[in-house]
Amino acid sequence: MAGKSRKKFRIIMSSLLSLLLIVGVGANIALAYYSDVITSYFSKIDITTPEAQEARAHSEKITQLITDEGIVVLQNNDSMLPMTENKKVNVFGWSFTAPVYLGSGSGAADASTAVTPKAGLEAAGFEINEQLYNDYVATGIKRPVSGIEGYDWTIPEPVASEFYTEERMKQAAEFSDTAVIFIARAGGEGRDLPSVLDGPDTYDPNGSTMGPSGERFGNPDDLDPNKHYLELSTRELGMIDAVTKHFNKILLVVNSSNTFELDWVRDYSQIKSIVTVAGPGQTGFASLGKVLAGELNPSGKTVDLFAADVLDAPAMQNFGDYNYVIDNGNGSYSLAADKNNVPLTYVNYSEGIYIGYRYYETAAAVGAINYDEKVMFPFGHGLSYTTFNQEVVPGSLTWNDTDISAQVNVTNTGSVAGKEVVQLYYSAPYTGKIEKSSIELAAFAKTGLLEPGKSETVTLTFKVEDMASYDYKGAYSSTGSYVLEAGEYQLLLMKNSHDKIADVASQTLAEVVYNTDGRSSDQQTAVNQFDDLVTGMGSIESYLSREDGFANMDVLKTSDTYTVATEEGESQQVRGTIVDAAFVDYINSKRYDIPADKQENAPTTGADNGKKLSDYVGVDYNDESWNDLLDQMSVSDLVSLGTLGGYRTLEVTSVGKPATVDYDGPAGISALLSKDPMSGVAFPSETMLAQTWNIELAKAMGEAVGAEAVAYNVTGWYAPGVNIHRTAFSGRNFEYYSEDGLLSGKFAAEVTKGYQSHGGIAYMKHFALNDQENNRVKGVLTWSNEQAMREIYLRGFEYAVKEGDAHGAMSGFNSIGNTWAGASSALLKEVLRNEWGFKGIVNTDFFIQPSYPYMIADLAFRSGNDILLTGVAPFGVPTINEKSNDALWALRENAHNVLYTVANSNGIENRSSTDMPQWMVITIIVDIVVALGIIAGFYFVFRKRKPAAPAAA
Known part of the structure; x- marks a missing residue:
């Protein structure tokens, strides 16, 4: 019986040890397969080195200079x-206790040590009214955390009737006769700000209620289909009424x-001053204090026109969530x-070129609007x-055939030192x-x-050629071209x-056609x-025109409302346009059809030419010797x-x-996907x-x-x-500069240039027409005209390319018309x-299959998109048709672009650490311990036991 028990024990234990061995081997195979993404997850930016500390200290000085001039x-x-005299102030508005430093998503940065x-x-x-400040803190309100995965558009603020009591306002008035109202708005990657506060844009990962009030959409009294996110909420309006009732010297600070x-503001004469503080980053609120105190003379200028009604802009008629709809023929509709x-x-960019000041200034000039009513600040x-x-x-x-130059003398005629911006504009003739x-x-x-x-x-x-407009209609050239129309230029x-x-x-000027x-x-x-x-199919038939005072404003309406069935069998209303099966087939062909090969032979691969990339530093891109280097790459390399x-x-x-x-x-530098994201200084x-x-x-x-x-051993920066x-x-x-392309381009x-020095x-990103977040990962079809x-x-x-010599670009998630930008x-x-x-x-942009199936790698490579941002590789990495000659030639051309760029960057110095990642070291130690344990286990299970000594007689 003892022998049978021993045998049974050995079977059970050897099975368990074998299973442990199999699990260990499998775990190591999985770890090896996902080593890249694991390493990325556990990677940290080392901000502790002397070089990093020196660079960060300098960056903090630059952030201060920027916000000193940007408020x-x-x-x-x-x-x-x-x-400058009475510096005792009451600050009203919960957001003063939790402001918006930047935004969420890949453009975020660590603001945990930022100046409040x-x-x-x-x-x-x-001197801040501490009692009032602490009362806001005591409400327990939290700013909703919104990110790529979800959004809560709650506007945090206490209920006015409950918070702004006579007792509290009396205390504030006794503290100071000056009030500051602080209002903030947040934004982030993945979702646009709601133009209607009706509650559908709430994200809830746990299935529970969200928002400080415990309601589905945060504050229930802000659920108003007649309101949007960029106007006063109901609670904020209550605050404004309470503050203006008790104070006549009020400053409004808008943090957005x-x-x-x-x-x-026109309705409240008590509000004397308005200051706007866009995302201030690390040190911006220090600049705000200096501006208010007069230690710093403000010199910032708006980069967007402030309309009295932000929904009034023509572009708002076609901004948001629009779907193509199939008419089922029985009175019902479904999503295409x-x-x-x-x-x-x-x-639809039906407004054409008329966005921002281009619309409002032109509409006023042709008598279509009353400028003073429609515009708050130019x-x-x-x-x-x-x-x-x-x-x-x-x-x-100087104004000759090619160049225009003027000198402007600026004199400070006041009593305080300051800086001034000089703005030169032109007006071109309109011929229709x-x-x-x-x-x-x-x-x-x-x-x-x-x-x-x-x-x-x-x-x-x-x-002079910068004043030329683009003629996409072919009025001057059948191919389309830039044209300097004849007429008076001012x-x-x-x-x-x-x-x-x-x-x-x-x-x-005489007519010049640049064709x-x-x-x-x-x-x-x-x-x-x-x-x-x-x-072609899906395109915009006509665009907004200034002719006859923008008489064709009705072209902006490009959608209707339809009731469609959801996958859950429920119904929902969508804004959209009816299309037929032919249109769907058309988009399918544009998105997914890969053309037949034109190349009869594959490129040379795997050659042994003895070349190294370091040999090509400074070698011209078009030098034929690059072929010797490229020939060495294997298909797998490509x-x-x-x-x-x-x-x-x-x-x-x-x-x-x-x-x-x-x-x-x-x-600033941001390690978005790390376990403990560390970032550079928050600019x-x-x-x-x-x-x-x-x-x-x-x-x-x-x-x-x-x-x-350089201090963090980083070469590429996904910016600007x-x-x-x-x-x-x-x-x-x-994450973007302005409504104006010139201003944006000069800054970009x-x-x-500064970074690449x-x-x-x-x-530079996101190339191009990726100007809204809604539906971006669905490859939203963005229709425009070539002039706009x-x-x-x-x-x-x-x-950024011509003057900044940008060495990189990131293509957008969106489609340009019928074709994915990438x-x-x-x-x-x-x-x-x-x-x-x-x-x-x-x-x-972020590439992961099958999540974004319209992002076809083969088409991207053939179209000039060199690499895929497979951020969780090997998960989501596509399979490439390695038997396609055209695919291999495209990959070779793309490799040329990558090698040339890296050869002329600091990446050629291989400054990154070659030390084994800590998680791998830990894994090896665990493997050794487990392996020794398994060996010991087998030894003790199968060792021969000495026969027991015979019992004494």
């Missing part, structure tokens, strides 16, 4: 600001990178979807504590053949600090987009490249380099290419940076981030964000590379 004083009645508004004001000598609706069940969503507006006189230096104007804004920003400059009575002369220059020195300082000059030689900055003549994408591009470029040993590390985002939002109108600060920011990147503030409601406006170019690679695309939405990227050869090859001369790496 904008919108209104200052009765000279309430600066507050309270600390900023106190450092400037203000999205233009907030301020028409209500492609063959992979991706809903077909769209957005584009380029901002007040100072001093006064300036601007005048063109006599005889300084090509749409024109009545006024366009042409050039700008900012003075240094001018003491009272002192002057500075600034020079503003631009090219040059205007402006205080902002609306208020004129002086007429500088005017000339009657042969093209513009001087183009390497290939610009012609229509997007006809196949934005015309595929891996292209498909494993998430937050890095891959090491390729066959050509001696080191790995490089890439990180997000526009407000202000791009909106705040642009509000400085000081491109020297843009370059300084780029240089500072570049120095941090160069999309356009098409409306006030884009969730990522804080300088940030890029340290050898890094700046990936080139003059507004591509223009910032154009400057698979548009018109965008990525013809315009970006051939016209603008870009020589660099194009990466996709």
Whole structure:
């Protein structure tokens, strides 16, 4: 019996040990397979090295300089600001206790050590009503955490009737006769701000109620279909009424990178001054304190026009969630979807070029609107504590066939030192053949600090061809072209987009059609490249025109409301347009059909030419010797380099290419996917940076981030964000500069130059027309015309390439017309590379299959998208048809772009650590311990036991 028990024991134990061995081997195989994503998850930016500490200290100084000049004083009645005498203030508004420093998503940064508004004001000598402040804290209200995964649009604020009691207001009035009202709005990646507060945009990962009130949509009294997120909430309005009832000296601070609706201020004469603080980052609220105290003279200007009603902008008629709908023929409708069940969503840029100040200034000029009623603050507006006189230096104007230059003398005529922005605009003739804004920003400059009575002369220059408009309709050339129409062109020195300082000059110019030689900055003549994408099925039939005072405003309505059945069998109302099966087939073919091979032979691979990438530093891109290096790459090398591009470029040993590390985002280096995300210094939002109108600060920011990147061993930076503030409601406006392409482009170019001066690679994003977040990961079909695309939405990227020499770009999630941006050869090859001369790496936005099935890797590679941002590789990495000759030739061309860019970057130095990741060390130790345990287990189970000694007689 003992033998049988022993045998049974051995069977059981050996089975358990074998199972443990199998599990251990399997776990190690899985760990090896997912080693990249695990390493990325556990990676940290080391901010403790002396080099990192030095770089961060410098960055913090630059953030302070930016916010010193980026805060904008919108209104200052009765000279309430600066507050130099009575510095005891009551600050009303819960958001003062928890402000918005930046935004959520890849553009976020660590603001845990940022200067708070309270600390900023106190450092400037203000005494805050502590009792009032503590009462706000005691409410227990929390700012909803919104991110890529979900959103809660609650506007945190206590119930006015309960909080603003007579007793509390009496205490505040006794403390000080001055009140500050603090209002904040947040934005982030993945969802746009709601234009209707009706409650559907609530995210709840746990299935429980959300928001400080415990209601599904946060504060139930703010659930109002007649309200939107960028106007006063019901509770805020109650606060305003309570404060204005008790105080006559009130300052309003708006903490938002999205233009907030301020028409209500007209009803409250007690509100003397308004200050806007876009995402302030690390140190911005210190600047706010200094501005309010008069230690700092504000010099910021708006980068977006502030409309009295933000819903009044033409672009708002086609912004948000729009779906193509199938008419089932029986009175019912269903959502149209492609063959992979991706809903077909769209957005129409029916307003054409008329966004922001281009619409409001033009509409006022043609008598279509009353400007004073429709506009609160113009584009380029901002007040100072001093006064300036601007005048063109006599005889300084140069206007020849190619260039325009003027010198403007700026004198500080007030009593306080300050800086001033000089804005030069032009007005082009409108013939009806090509749409024109009545006024366009042409050039700008900012003075240094001018003491009272002192002057500075600034020079503003631009090219005559910059006044050309793009003729996509073929009025002057059948191919489409830039055209300088014949007529009178006026040059205007402006205080902002609306208020004129002086007429500088005017000339009657002859017609110039740039369809042969093209513009001087183009390497290939610009012609229509997007006809196949934005015309045909689904395209916009007509666009807004200024003709007859915008008589065709009805073209903006491009959708109706339909009731469709959901997958759960319920019904919902959607805004959209009816399409038929032919349209769905058309989109399927554009999205998924891979053309037959044209190449008869595959490229050479796996050659032994003895070349290394280090041999090619400084070698011209078009040098034929690159072929010797590329021939050495295997098929596996080509595929891996292209498909494993998430937050890095891959090491390729066959050509001696080191790995490089890439990180997000526009407000500074950010390790988004790490377990414990560490980030570089939190710079202000791009909106705040642009509000400085000081491109020297843009370059300084780029240089500072570049120095941090070197200290962190980072090469690629997914920035700057160069999309356009098409409306006030884009969730990522804080990641972008302005509604104006010129202003955006000048800042993007300088940030890029600054960053790349340290050898890094700046990936400008999101290329292109990715100007809203709703439906972006559904490949939203974005319809526009080529004039609006080139003059507004591509223009910032154009400057980043031509003036900033950007070495990287990130294609957008969205589609341009019928084609995913990442698979548009018109965008990525013809315009970006051939016209603008870009020589660099194009990466996709986050790539993961099958989550985004419309992002077809084969089409991306053939269209000029070099690598895929597979951030959780190997999960979600696509399979490439390695037997396709065309695919291999495309991958080879893409590899050339990657190798050339890395060879001319600091990545060639292989500064990244080669030490084994800590998790691997721990895994090896655990493996050894477990293996020894299993061996010991088998030993003890199967060892031969000595026979028992015979029992004594």
